[in-house]
Amino acid sequence: MGAPTTTDTPGSAPQAAQARIPAGVAMLVGLLGVAAALAAGHLVAAFIDPNASPFLAVGNAAIDLTPPALKEFAVAAFGTADKLVLLTGMAVFLLLVACAAGALSRRSPIPGTVLAVVLGGAAVAAVYSRSDLGQLASLAPLASLVAGVMTFRRLHAAALRAQEAGNGPRGAGSRGLERRAFLRGSVGVAAGAGIAGLAGQLIGTRVDVEGSRAAVTRRLAKYRDPTTVPGADFAQDGTPTYLTKNENFYRIDTALSVPRLRAEDWSLRIHGMVDRELTLTFDDVMDMDLITRTVTMTCVSDEVGGPYISTAQFTGVLLRDLLAKVGVHPGADQVFSTSTDGYTAGSPIEAITDPGRNAMLAVGMNGEALPPEHGFPARLVVPGLYGYVSATKWVTDIELTTFAAKTQYWVPRGYSEKAPIKTESRIDSPRGRSSVPAGKVVVAGIAWAQTKGIAKVELQMDGGPWQEADLAAQPTKEAWRMWRRSYDLRPGTHTVVVRATDATGYTQTVDVADAVPDGATGLHSVVFTTA
The missing domain is CATH 3.90.420.10 (Oxidoreductase, molybdopterin-binding domain)
Incomplete structure (x- = not known):
């Protein structure tokens, strides 16, 4: 036997089951609520400080809280695109949270409201913790919180009315009217969020930096x-x-x-x-x-x-x-x-x-x-x-x-208080895993020991003896020094290693160390083929 959908008592009319918003509509409500929140916060931040924008404030807080090992991984894996990856990841996370907030709120707006308050509170805390932002900057995440909660609850109520109207005495006609009201509200929120976000971006970047430069x-x-x-x-x-x-x-x-x-x-x-x-x-x-x-x-x-x-x-x-x-x-x-x-x-x-x-x-x-x-x-x-x-x-x-x-x-x-740059060197050509014509091969690269200067660079080809490279001019000891050496190589796979000696007589160490706490060490080597 299936579960009953109505409850009958003697002398009373059947009671309809509680209305439930369709999953797709509920997730749309969540997405629009988040969009309104971000846009409102971004707009208010434009008049105070762009870094007070909740999205950026939370991102900056994430950077501040990132463990050194994860930070080094991000730099190694993504290079200078690490910030774009972080922002993209945050956007995806918010997208998922918005959908989850909607999906959990198909009958009641309470779950979505709770999630919105939690996210808003995190944004307020992120802004408040920034030493470069004053107390006034908290208005941006507060505006974001209010806009997000109000938008979510209003659209949720409109969607719920549309769903309930279909179960009412006027049936499909009433439901159509309520659906159109919900759609108009949704379009208005989307347009308003877009305009507010764009206005915030334009106002926040209105400073004529290029003219000053x-x-x-x-x-x-x-x-x-x-x-x-x-x-x-x-x-x-x-x-x-x-x-x-x-x-x-x-x-x-x-x-x-x-x-x-x-x-x-x-x-x-x-x-x-x-x-x-x-x-x-x-x-x-x-x-x-x-x-x-x-x-x-x-x-x-x-x-x-x-x-x-x-x-x-x-x-x-x-x-x-x-x-x-x-x-x-x-x-x-x-x-x-x-x-x-x-x-x-x-x-x-x-x-x-x-x-x-x-x-x-x-x-x-x-x-x-x-x-x-x-x-x-x-x-x-x-x-x-x-x-x-x-x-x-x-x-x-x-x-x-x-x-x-x-x-x-x-x-x-996890990093050291004092961090003098270490004597190091790098092979720039040939590139690792590249293939070059057999015969004369020029190996070239850079070495550096700022404030000391580079006195000698040596190469080891295929495990042979260390041999000195030719050095370029060294206009200043505060800058790098270029080097090169030619080899006559037969077809096959080759490995070349480089090491530098600075003007104090110190030769860079073969010991391998990570960047944390005060800079990586070891000798750079490249494997390439000749054909």
């Missing part, structure tokens, strides 16, 4: 690096060019959305263990004695033989000159820098003040203003240190302090 580039036109000389690369044999174009310069940072600052609105505060605090405008910096130097930057996430190393001409003011203006107290050992998006880095003060290296507050890159993704209007560049302790982009605050008093962003996540 163009003005700065004109002011930087006269600065070039006098140390750049011909013969500094073997690009014709497969090495990179000595200078990396701005658009090809590697980018690894924690910013989901690139901060949009005009030079006219930027300022830098220098404070802490100093005799006198100093606040600089961009014009103040441009009126100082600017220098241009060629510097190779390296990411600590770079694996042996990896791509996260680039070289550019940076223009700026020496940081030791800025510190001289404020008068650093004895005992200060850390230059603690903060980005406009809340990222922090801590550089050893001895590296900043070292007269043998050109640590700078940079405002230019390869003869033009810094690109937005590389820190416009200003960033730090400290030769010889991995970027996570030395290369703060969009820098707005420098505090003179101690390593005991303040902890930078990556240290609690």
Whole structure:
């Protein structure tokens, strides 16, 4: 016997079973609720701070909470597309949650409402936890929460009325009217969410960054690096060019959305263990004695033989000159820098003040203003240190302090406080698993030991003796050095290994180490075939 669908009692009419929204319609209600929530939050954030947008705030919180091992995996697997992968994953997750919220709410809106409140609460917490966002920024996720819950409940009620109307005394006619009302509401929500989201994007990006950059580039036109000389690369044999174009310069940072600052609105505060605090405008910096130097930057996430190393001409003011203006107290050992998006880095003060290296507050890159993704209007560049302790982009605050008093962003996540770049080398040509014609084969690549310089590069072909490579010119010890060596090879499979020796006499270690806590080590090798 099947379960009864009505309950009969003596003297009463049969009671219809509780109406239930079709699964597809219920999931549509969930999707529209999430869309309304995201659009409302994005629009409100545009008037406060783009990073207050709930979607971005939760994404930034996810980055902050990512364990180092997972972060290294993401960089290794996805490279500079890691942020796109994160955002895509979040979008898919929200899509699934929206569908689940709808599917669980076919009879009652309570399950979907609970899920919406949980997600909204997470967004509020994510925004509130950001050091770069004020309390006013919480209005964005709150607006998102209210819009999402109200939209979900209103559309759910409309869908439920349409379903109940078909079971009422007026039958199909009444149901058609209610369905059309639901469809009109759904279309209105979809259109409204699209308009609100687009408006939020347009308002949030209204800052004329490119106009500001163009003005700065004109002011930087006269600065070039006098140390750049011909013969500094073997690009014709497969090495990179000595200078990396701005658009090809590697980018690894924690910013989901690139901060949009005009030079006219930027300022830098220098404070802490100093005799006198100093606040600089961009014009103040441009009126100082600017220098241009060629510097190779390296990411600590770079694996042996990896791509996260680039070289550019940076223009700026020496940081030791800025510190001289404020008068650093004895005992200060850390230059603690903060980005406009809340990222922090801590550089050893001895590296900043070292007269043998050109640590700078940079405002230019390869003869033009810094690109937005590389820190416009200003960033730090400290030769010889991995970027996570030395290369703060969009820098707005420098505090003179101690390593005991303040902890930078990556240290609690398993990385070292101090991170001098290690002497390393890489084979660029031939590529691994490639096939080249037998006969004369040129093996070429790069080596680096910033602030020390490269004295020798050696190659080992097919397990034979180590043999020295030819070195390109070395205009500065703060940049990489190119090398090459020719071989006469017969057809077959070959393995070549490289090692570098810096100017102090240190030869890079054969010991293999991961990037965490202070940079990968080991010798790069390439297997290729000749035919």
